[in-house]
Amino acid sequence: MRKFQPRALALAIAVASVGTVSTPSFAQQEGAIEEIVTIGTRGKPRSATDSVAAVDVISGSDFTSQGGVDTANLLRNVVPSFNVNDQPISDAATLVRPANLRGLAPDHTLVLVNGQRRHRAAVISWLGNGLSDGSQGPDIAAIPALALQSVEVLRDGAAAQYGSDAIAGVINFNLKNSDSEGSLEVRYGQYTEGENSYSVAVNQGFAIGDGFLNLTAEFAEAEATDRSVQRSDAQDLINAGYQGVNDPAQVWGSPEVDGDIKLWANFGTQVTESIEFFGNANYNTKEVTGGFYYRNPTNRGGVYGDGAELLIGDLTPNDGVGCPTVTLNGVTPDPVAYAQVQADPNCFSFQETIPGGFTPNFGGEVTDTSLLLGLRGETDGGMFWSVSGYYGKNEADFFINNTVNASLGPNSPRDFNPGAYEQADLNLNVDFSMPLSDNVSLAFGAEYRNEEFSIIAGQEESYIDGGLGTQGFSTSSNGFPGFSPSIAGAFDRANTSIYTDLEWQATDSLLVAAAVRYEDFDDFGSTTNYKLGANYTITDNFGMRATVSTGFKAPTPGQSNASNISTQIIQGVLTNQGVIPPNSPAAQLRGGGALDPEDSTNLTLGAYMSAGPVDITVDYFDIDVENRLSLSNDFALTAEDLATLAGQGIDASDISQFRFFTNQFDTNTSGYDIVATWNTDWLNGSTTWNLAFNYTDTEVTRRNPTLLNDNRVNLIENGVPDTRWNFTANHQMEKVRLLARFSYYGEFYDNEAGGEFDDNILLDLEAGYNFSDALTFTIGARNVTDEQGCSTNVCGGTPANALGLPYSQFSPFGFNGTFLYGRATYNF
Structure with a gap:
């Protein structure tokens, strides 16, 4: 059984010293202290098994005892119900990868830091393999693992306690x-x-007066x-003699990350004997570069031609002299006509320059x-x-970069700044808690929030028609059109809320909890949500817990107002796809309109038990989401649509299809989690064994087929594996630590590859040696057996050489293969 030491803070959190997802022992040995959690309760901190809902507690060492630095990946490795994958060609989702908990969208999970709501990222995931399409969640990767004392994952709806997004x-x-205390960590790895x-x-704590500063x-x-x-x-182009065709022409892989800097501070100090000043802050910056689809010089519409004829631009259209028609014989232009184009300075083809x-x-x-700043304390009457x-x-x-605004012809730049997205959140909170008696505690408070989403216009060349647009050349920067001043702007929303939270220790064995929250939004009205829960300890080795609650997620200002153009493969064709505001007349003609909040009903039922040396928790969950928010099907643009969008300042001349946000479907997500932990003393040391299993099934229970077709349903229901489990053995000897982790990923559906991809088991190995109490050196390997997933030739409907992609780009564990690493840690 693990032992934990308490921390002397107002809300103490004890941290597991070894292992992965932690489940405390229920029959405690003398002197042992269970894990303490503060999430999911506003009363006094409780042990994980005393809580009314399931809480996973992961220690900071569980994150640092891995080969990577991306916190989202590290969390995936130890929490099976958490999914995140690489986004090799996914527009802005490549910068901030969408992550899913329990098979729901990224913005259905609320992220807190030290118990306070964290802001969401500016990135809207326009391309997210269906499940994450249109989501706008927080950037979990922004938090460095070395800054973490622990992570708590509440596997239950908690909107009544924390507000929007906690579905x-x-x-x-x-x-x-x-x-x-402090530590220095240096890590190097290679595929x-x-x-x-x-x-x-580097992490270091400093004593500041009667408090601390931890950097x-x-x-x-x-x-x-x-x-x-x-x-x-x-390859056909190379065989035909084309010059400048790269091999490979298109790259599939993880993006390049440069200058990833994370600076974090956590601080607190006593102002008086009864008042504490506290807060935290961060500054992060990084540059991420990924790839896009290859533009073929014979058939890329709007730039080169349609595969039958080259697109020839007349640079002097009013001189009465036209340009010749250049037909293609396979991939070879008619030599006579093409020679005439090359000889005439007033005629132009991008085959001449690229x-x-x-x-x-x-x-x-x-x-x-x-930046978070606050004061907290206790009154003489015992109110916190x-x-x-x-x-x-x-x-x-x-x-x-490396693209064109084709309508500018030979004057087009190759590199563009298409603009920026910004997200800013302001939260003001006042919270109170107090014991009403020895057995009853009351908490209540209020919150004011303001969210603002801004679109910053790009450079002019990234969005204008440079003159050749009327001749069939695409306008704007090809691949990701820039944001014009007409669609740029700031969109905000404010809301206020009040809540109350009651906990009653009815008997030594029975805890009953209830919470109610009222929120009022300035754009769509108000909502009231509740949560009821109970935990009943039947024997020293067995207990049960259950909750029922309602929840909601308000559409973000970005989802309600943003426009975007993405390029993706649709039925094997590279297609410009636009996202227009849902209240646009063109969207309203297809069933669009003002967005409503998503509403949820959550039910959990669980048991915790000790079977000899093994501690086990089993938790069932059922989540109904009504008016679920996502992007609609694709619709073809008509001439009337183009005129309507132009009147809104949206140049849709390059868009062949469009979609918009909609609330027109409901889902049910249900499943169960099993966590088992035990210790074995052997081999001159002690091994902590941990099994964490998750099964999640999502079903679309209501939909408008016009807005959500069968393919989209398949993506939402099967886009991530329904079954995940991890089995970890962590063996600690005096100077040596050995870790082995098996991770199972079930089958999943890939829309672009067009198929169901097989399950896989990955093996991670790590060995550490303590040279002294301060210095540890670790070597390890992720994915030892070099699993890259089923080939697209076998599991997909698109051959590998069609797009150059031999594996599913949405593989839940990535497709990069084995990663070897070394890590040196010095504690001071």
């Missing part, structure tokens, strides 16, 4: 609060294909990976900042109070 659950990141990454991180700094960089094969159309085609590079610089203010901002400043 799938709540993740609370607790920052380190030591006033003297067996050769791409490397490294990070340097963390991390710097990391990662090379882009490439697992593509040559596209067959690109003969081998091009593959845009898309990315952005992501900047993330936040807290007043805090929080401001958080996330900005994604995009760039797209």
